[in-house]
Amino acid sequence: MQRLSGNELTEIYHIARERIVLExxxxxxxxxxxxxxxxxxxxxxxxxxxxxxxxxxxxxNKMFKMLSExxxxxxxxxxxxxxxxxSGSVEVIFVAAEDILAVRHRLYANLDEQLxxxxxxxxxxxxxxxxxxxxxxxxxxxxx
Numbered sequence: 001m002q003r004l005s006g007n008e009l010t011e012i013y014h015i016a017r018e019r020i021v022l023e024x025x026x027x028x029x030x031x032x033x034x035x036x037x038x039x040x041x042x043x044x045x046x047x048x049x050x051x052x053x054x055x056x057x058x059x060x061n062k063m064f065k066m067l068s069e070x071x072x073x074x075x076x077x078x079x080x081x082x083x084x085x086x087s088g089s090v091e092v093i094f095v096a097a098e099d100i101l102a103v104r105h106r107l108y109a110n111l112d113e114q115l116x117x118x119x120x121x122x123x124x125x126x127x128x129x130x131x132x133x134x135x136x137x138x139x140x141x142x143x144x
Contacts, residue, residue, distance in 0.1 A: 029056075033064055034071065037081040040090045047091045054096035054112075055124055059131045061094060066135060 021039065026032040040048060052060055063070065068082050084090065101108035115121050134140040 029060060030063060030070060033060070033067055034075075034078055034081075036092070037067065037085050038077060040092075041081040041084040045090055048093070050092065050094050051097050051100060052094060054098050055121070055128050057094045057096060059128045059135070062132050062135050063140075064092065064094075070140070 021043075023032060023035050023039065026035045036048065036050065039045070050060070068086070071078050071082060073079075085092070098108070098112045102112065131140065
């Protein structure tokens with residue numbers, strides 16, 4: 001997931017800087033979700049918003065729902081964190097970065113529409129759909 005700066009989130013949504021946490025330990029979407037779960041438990045969070053690209057949200061959502069299946073059984077901290085998440089104590093929502101940018105300036109909304117028509121964007125959408133299919137078939141090869 002591409003990271004926005006805390007300043008951008010503060011300016012756009014008027015979120016207090018101390019409420020923004022930029023996770024920097026992870027190296028893949030899957031490890032970002034694992035770290036998110038650990039942070040939720042560690043900090044006692046009840047509501048969390050994750051900002052990512054619109055095309056990425058369906059796969060991230062699917063991965064999030066399957067984290068227990070994708071986790072390494074030897075990671076006790078993660079196991080406890082997943083129990084905390086699955087208890088219903090935390091509400092996690094995924095927000096499209098494109099929607100945040102559109103709030104900032106209408107130019108971004110038009111740009112987003114134009115980008116969605118490009119071959120590169122369509123390739124990304126296809127890759128995301130393959131990732132979802134692989135998750136559903138139990139053959140996802142994300143890096144942990």
